[in-house]
Amino acid sequence: MSAVKVLNLGCGYQTSDRCINIDWSIPVRLKGSRIGRRIAPLLLTGDRLAGFEELSDNVMRHDLRKGIPFPDGSVDAVYHSHVLEHLDRDVVPGFLAEVHRVLRPGGIHRIVVPDLEAQARAYLETLDGALVGATEPTAHEESVHVLIEQMVRREAWGTSTRRPVRRWLENRLLGDARSRGETHQWMWDRVSLPHELEVAGFHDPRVLSNTESQIPDWSSYLLDETPEGEEYKPGSMYVEATR
Ligand SMILES: C[S@@+](CC[C@H](N)C(=O)[O-])C[C@H]1O[C@@H](n2cnc3c(N)ncnc32)[C@H](O)[C@@H]1O
Secondary structure, three states, rough: OOOOEEEEOOOOOOOOOOEEEEEHHHHHHOOOHHHHHHHHHHOOHHHHHHHHHHOOOOEEOOOOOHHHOOOOOOOOEEEEEOOOHHOHHHHHHHHHHHHHHHEEEEEEEEEEEEEHHHHHHHHHHHHHHHOOOOOOHHEEEEEEEEHHHHHHHHOOHHHHHHOOOHHHHHHHHHHOOOOOOOOOOOOOOOOOHHHHHHHHOOOOEEEEEEOOOOOOOOOHHHHOOOOOOOOOOOOOEEEEEEE
């Protein structure tokens, strides 16, 4: 662990040895208990089981709806990637206030979200192209899919391809996509997110690239770029602000 204390909230499978990684997903909870590790192969199949087996042990199990489990001003940086858009719009101010509370003065808040502007521009481009016959209908359909599918999805990813009994059970026991936190509840762009951060009391919000950061030696965290130097989540917007 680095001397700089960095939290990676809602880490999922995207963990870093240099961070305190925190998540509350079902795989993380199963991995954290002996019984969970034994029953996981019975509950999970295919990609989900493979993901579970690769999941780092270096993840703190915690439900962020209960706040961030650190004292006031005790953290140097807080990072979260593709988490904010899953929060209900009216929950966001409380979440940002928690990040503000745990950061030390001068600490960095780094946020990665899907870029609403990029998605909307891509949609308009395929629309314009379709009107003059220069865009394949499938490309236009895909741009609509990117924009709205994750907002309106009902059945959780993967569940719809299960065998009938398992599919029924998963839907009954685990709920739909929204109740499992899979859906996008809001989307952010280079105007709305910096504004929201300022309202929450953060200073100097800036849109950066995946490799730029005020967190020292950010590329070594391997959270926004692969070891080969590729961007992990193309189409993302990267915003930092200071406490
Ligand atoms: C879309 S995934 C993003 C995962 C990862 N940060 C990435 O960029 O690939 C959202 C993550 O937020 C986590 N999450 C959602 N609500 C949470 C909560 N209340 N407490 C902790 N983690 C939560 C989910 O379990 C999931 O791993």
